[in-house]
Amino acid sequence: MGPHGQAKGLPAGPETHERPHILDLQGPCEVREHPAQASQGLIQGRVGTRPRVVGMVAQHSKKWFHGSLPHDDAIITRRGLRFRDPARVFFVILQGMEARHPLRPNPEPSALLALGRRVLDLEADTLAALAAGLDTSFADACRLLFDCAGRVVVVGMGKSGHIGGKIAATLASTGTPAFFVHPGEASHGDLGMITPEDVVLAISHSGETAEILTILPIIKRMGVRLLALTGAPTSSLARQSDVHLLVAVAKEACPLDLAPTASTTAALAMGDALAIALYETRGFTPEDFARSHPGGRLGRRLLVYIADIMHKGEQVPQVSVGASLPDALVEMSSKGLGMTAVVDDAGRLCGIFTDGDLRRALNRGVDVYKARISDVMTRHPKTAQADHLAAEVVAVLRAHNISGLFVVDEAQRVVGALNMNDLLRAGVV
Numbered sequence: 037m038g039p040h041g042q043a044k045g046l047p048a049g050p051e052t053h054e055r056p057h058i059l060d061l062q063g064p065c066e067v068r069e070h071p072a073q074a075s076q077g078l079i080q081g082r083v084g085t086r087p088r089v090v091g092m093v094a095q096h097s098k099k100w101f102h103g104s105l106p107h108d109d110a111i112i113t114r115r116g117l118r119f120r121d122p123a124r125v126f127f128v129i130l131q132g133m134e135a136r137h138p139l140r141p142n143p144e145p146s147a148l149l150a151l152g153r154r155v156l157d158l159e160a161d162t163l164a165a166l167a168a169g170l171d172t173s174f175a176d177a178c179r180l181l182f183d184c185a186g187r188v189v190v191v192g193m194g195k196s197g198h199i200g201g202k203i204a205a206t207l208a209s210t211g212t213p214a215f216f217v218h219p220g221e222a223s224h225g226d227l228g229m230i231t232p233e234d235v236v237l238a239i240s241h242s243g244e245t246a247e248i249l250t251i252l253p254i255i256k257r258m259g260v261r262l263l264a265l266t267g268a269p270t271s272s273l274a275r276q277s278d279v280h281l282l283v284a285v286a287k288e289a290c291p292l293d294l295a296p297t298a299s300t301t302a303a304l305a306m307g308d309a310l311a312i313a314l315y316e317t318r319g320f321t322p323e324d325f326a327r328s329h330p331g332g333r334l335g336r337r338l339l340v341y342i343a344d345i346m347h348k349g350e351q352v353p354q355v356s357v358g359a360s361l362p363d364a365l366v367e368m369s370s371k372g373l374g375m376t377a378v379v380d381d382a383g384r385l386c387g388i389f390t391d392g393d394l395r396r397a398l399n400r401g402v403d404v405y406k407a408r409i410s411d412v413m414t415r416h417p418k419t420a421q422a423d424h425l426a427a428e429v430v431a432v433l434r435a436h437n438i439s440g441l442f443v444v445d446e447a448q449r450v451v452g453a454l455n456m457n458d459l460l461r462a463g464v465v
Contacts, residue, residue, distance in 0.1 A: 155289040155297070162285050162298045163305050169282065170309075176279045177263050178313045181212060184261075186233030188214035191222065193247050195296040196239040196303060203237070203307030210315040219247040227251060232259045240264070241283070241299045243271020252276055265303050281306055342429060343422035345462045346443050346452035347373065354379050354450055357386045361397075361407040364389050373455055377442045378413045383449040385442060387413035419444045422451060426464045429454060 181188055188207055192200035200216050207214035214237075217226050230236065236255055238248050243266035255262065256276070264277035267284040274280045283306050289297035353371035355364045357380050368376045368389070375390040389409055397404065397412045418441050420429050433439065433456060440455030459465045 158287070158289050159298050159301045162302055165286070166283065166302050166305065173279060173281055174309070174313075177281055177310060178317065180235055180261055180263055180279050181207075181237075181310065181314055182317055184212075184233070184235045186213075186231050186235070188212055188237055189230050189234050189260075190214060190216045190237045190239070191219045191248055191251075192216075192239035193219055193245050195300050196241060196245070199300050199303045199307065200237070200239050202304060203239075203311070206308060206311045207314070210311050211318045211320045212311065212314050219245070219251055222251045223247065227254060230255065230258065230260060235261045235263060237263045237265070238273055238277070239266075239303050240271075240273050241267045241296065241303070243268040243273040245273070248273060265306055267299055267302075340426045340462050340464055341422070342420055342424050342426050342443055342452070342454060345426055345458050345464075346422065346454045347371075347458070348452050352442075352450060352453045353377065355409060356381070357410050359409045361402075361404050361409055361412060364409045365394070365404070373440060373453055375440050375453070375455070377450045377453070378409055379450055382447075385417070385419065385444055385448050385450050386410075387415045388417035388442065389413045390438075390440070417441065419448075420454065421445070426454075426459060426462060430459055430465055433459075 188204070190200040190204040190207075191197075197216075197218060204214040204216040215229075217229055222230075240248055243264070249272055252262070252273070261279075262277045263279045263281070264273045265281050265283050266274050267282070268274060269280065269282055269284075283299070283302040285298040285302055287293050288295060288299060351371065353367045353373055353375065354377040355367050357378050359378075364376050364378075368374065368391075375388055377385055378387040378389060380386055387410070389412065393412055393414055394404075397407065402412060418432055418436055418438065420432065420441055420443050422443050422445075429441065432441065440453065442450050443452035443454060445451050456465065
């Protein structure tokens with residue numbers, strides 16, 4: 037090895053004291069164990085570390101040379117690799133860096149699509165196999181959850197814990213009271229959240245998750261029933277459960293068959309199957325669902341009634357059936373709903389007059405100063421009742437291409453008015 041860390045017999049670029057050179061470390065590479073065996077390219081460094089550069093291959097004046105750099109001569113920055121030597125560096129080998137899976141920038145779209153389809157196909161096959169293998173243990177699991185006098189307590193570690201949180205949320209929103217408890221925290225006080233009337237739903241692909249097995253003896257002493265979702269029917273968790281659901285997978289979608297992918301999809305799908313089976317068994321209605329989702333659009337559609345948002349009392353525009361057209365126009369203008377009800381002496385609805393009716397009357401040459409409202413009103417208009425859902429009015433307005441209607445009681449007396457703007461403000465539309 038020559039001076040300045042050069043390999044003998046290989047020319048080096050001229051020495052320089054220019055400012056440090058910044059290179060982006062993202063690029064294709066083929067990593068070798070020895071710097072001299074490295075091919076042209078760049079690798080991606082870890083932000084926030086200062087790995088020692090044990091070798092490099094650089095190019096200056098179209099000639100290659102090999103060499104090593106001291107620790108302080110090259111560091112990983114957020115923008116790339118900073119060198120005191122401004123030579124154009126094409127490849128570096130960093131001590132301790134993972135090099136088995138080099139970064140491949142700008143892959144072909146077709147390759148990405150093929151990878152995506154492969155994963156989706158594999159997970160679809162996993163779910164198909166799961167459905168085909170479903171047996172009476174699923175019915176036993178549903179019965180166990182349905183008969184639960186307390187709450188369903190879902191536990192799981194890592195990715196299974198994330199899936200468990202979602203399953204608990206789905207159960208709770210579809211009529212089965214449930215919540216998630218982290219098994220690690222359960223060993224430090226959160227077991228107090230579990231009562232003898234509860235059912236524990238434990239998720240573990242291996243069935244040997246230490247944090248779950250640690251709390252099992254206490255759960256058993258409390259008399260809590262246990263439903264287990266595992267991929268191993270002979271595992272410790274499966275053997276100690278009251279009901280076991282097998283969610284085994286042939287392989288993970290991860291190329292290394294390590295990262296939980298297909299297995300978590302299987303567990304999530306099984307959780308959904310349990311939740312919906314219980315949903316149907318309980319006779320859960322859209323109104324029940326809305327009560328647990330009052331803040332969302334669905335909740336507003338299913339919980340807001342016409343009586344909640346309609347105009348009432350003096351806000352309702354109405355004139356008698358013997359009124360003149362000018363009187364009706366004044367009433368419409370003062371109430372600002374673009375329409376007025378036409379009622380008889382008992383307050384029963386005889387007809388409606390709207391902005392559209394006015395335009396049609398003008399097109400027919402009607403003398404608006406002399407006409408009676410009974411001559412130009414629309415008879416037998418669409419109406420609604422106050423105890424109906426506001427969402428039902430939306431369907432009526434759209435189906436008949438109208439913007440408002442009046443609310444009547446059983447005797448056809450006008451009790452309110454409603455238009456599309458009211459529905460928009462209420463968030464029903």
